[in-house]
Amino acid sequence: MEFKTIKTEDDNNYYLCKTNKFKTITISYIFIDKIQKNEVTALALLSLILNYCNEKYKSTQELNAKLETFYNSSMRISSQISGDLSLFSFTFTGINPKFCNDKNYTLLEIIKFFYSFFTPFLNSLEDEFNEKVFTICKENYSNELVQLEEDKELFTYLKLLDLLNHEYSIRGMGYLDEVKNITNKQCYQLFLKILKRPLFPFIIGDLNATPISKLISKRNINFKFNKIYADLPIVSHQSHVEFYDEKKDFSQSMLGISFTSKIVKNDALYYPMLLLNIILGDSSFSKLFLTVRERYGYCYNIYSSYDNRMGTIFVLAGIDAKYQHKTYDLIIEQLEHICRSRITTKELKFAKLRLTSEINSYVDSPSIIISKELDNILLPNSLSLKDAIGEIKKITVEDVAEAARRIHIKDCFFLEQQEEK
């Protein structure tokens, strides 16, 4: 599944992956720049405003009716953070018109619709978004942020993320206390700024380059097709573990622990680190699953997750409060086992099989294909899928143990259920 770089008539580049594997076509324009923490909340709000309507489809009702006319196509504008980068994407996914035989649903109509999102619905002075739209989106956005508190797992995760206290350990969905101060004008200025960012346009589907190039060239929007590269914002170790707790009205408690490793995507121990995470807590054969859940029955849900751009690992477990200390001890004990090379041949083999299978399946999803291609562009030393699998095959128990020895525990957060049952 390969992308070709295609030149449009007006001399810009886009990346095309021509395939008849999918019944859909996906067009994704991703505007990338270095993230600024003080813009995160406004960026998230901006994505809601742009998703809501635009100059051509002035209400969300009208816009969604158009998507339905386009056979339930979807258009998603989203703001994400990846390491030290802010990714602001406009993504259209719709069924390939060849299945529809509908003169109102053609590639030209799709491109016109897609480009309508770059001309938002403004006020009469054209210096702000439509006030009503801005107010509705701001209100909904505030509510979404307030409701994060209702999900104990997400709440615990965000707490650990905040406690990392690093320049780039940022909540992608923004911060509640910043929402009220965001003005309409500020949001609109941010929109204009985004359009000046380096752009990475991707198209996937059973489509030929020539007609797309022509259609894109006629859009008359001067995007910048420059390149940018990522830096990986490593989180440093801390000399001692900090413990935090909080009580909330839940019937089950959550235990969350964060670890730092300084191992990020371009590190020599990157692939051992991926295997370590699978062996520790990201599989049904993981040490945490088999001990904390299967052997001791302390929880139903326990897992670890590795952030390959900051080098952190989070472990989360939904437990009864009475198992707090026992679960904590078991988590630390299992990690120590890995440090001491107590990894069975079976565990390493299973982890390798699982990781290899996961990498092989990247080409089965248009969104993952785009995200992996983007990784290759942003981190030029990234390995191809084939080379990555070759690297994984060579990894030994000692490599994984070496990665584990680079791990330091940072914070432990316990969200305690209000009343024990």
Place this chain on the structure above:
Amino acid sequence: MKKMEYSLIEETVCKHKLENGLEVYIIPKNDFTKTTVYFATKFGSLHSGLKVNDGKEEIIIPGGLAHFIEHRIFDNKKGPVMDRFSALGASCNAYTSYNRTAYHFKNDHNINACIELLLDFVQEFTVKAESVEKEKDIIIEELRMYLDYPSTNLYLGLLNNLYFHHPIKEDVGGSEKDVKETTCKALKAAYRQFYHPENMILVICGKVNPDLILKNIIDNQSQKVFPPYDGIPDFTFEEPLNVVKEFSVQKFHVSLDKVAFGVKLAPLVYNNVIEYTKQCYLYEILLDLIFSISGKYYEEWLKMQIITNSLAYSHLEGKNYNSIIITADVYKRDIFIEYISKIFKAVDNYLPKEEDFTRIKKAKIGSFIKSLNHPSVIARELVEAYMDEREYFETMEIIQSITYHEIINLAKQISDKPFSVNVLTGGKND
């Protein structure tokens, strides 16, 4: 093996019924790297209360038993099932729902070996009292995890307002009491009854050669002996058409009130799978016409600050139950409830024009075609359709056959029926 070509969507489906009664569906998608396989039984939480025989005595199935078997079946005497899948590079999982329990895996190689393993572990159930006791704690933690979700409480609270006796109102996993009272004897008896190949389906979708795969499945199944199939006793529930309670309020850790509005309807009547599938789509299209984002009310209510952007709706239908559920996070709960009540008093008065109906039909067709992008979605959807006795691959034709007139008739038919409301509140609006 019967091969069915669906030229409109460029898909081929191979179907075969084995001598032991197991139905096998194979959908080759050779461009994809991964293959998804589901092995499912028609046994879910709705079967609780049924009597099964363990060979000696009759046992009443307690709540959550199907889910309990799903947990314990992985404890196979040949060793941990998950490990054996992992050794083949696959990840295996399972879920239980109202009318089914499904076991599934995905992999990019070793497909035959994985299918064999899937068939072998699901078709063997040796459970020990000690392991049952330990599993109870894990299942109780799982139930508690879901009970911390506002959506679970909102939904179960509403179903308890709507239904007097029907087990649809119970959590799929049962109550903590059900779990604590579960015995080895009940688990074994239910397994014997419901895990017969006649009561099961195997669906394979991905990079496969259908003939080779089927041959291996036949080889595997021909080596096993199953007791004669007694069938599943038909079950009906004596459920009145009125509701238990018209209104309830639950205190919960929510920042905004959450409202669930449910309309209780008479169960659907139909003659065949196509007719039934069409009826389900009629309901879906009707609800889309009124409540979708492109409908008249969603944006109006947003602008009036009655709701947040959280309006959701569904048609909940199955064995002896049929209801419509509307949920939202609300700023003005009384106004929201009043508006929804008015709509359901005379639904046909609130229907938009025929051109909107044509648009929604297009959207439904689009959703179906998009679902064919993913072998895992195809396999899951086919299992769900089979269990619900709906048609799947002829979805496009069925949707195309629906007329606006049929929608108007349905709107009239569901108007002025008993309804109930459940509210979750953090207390701010009280």
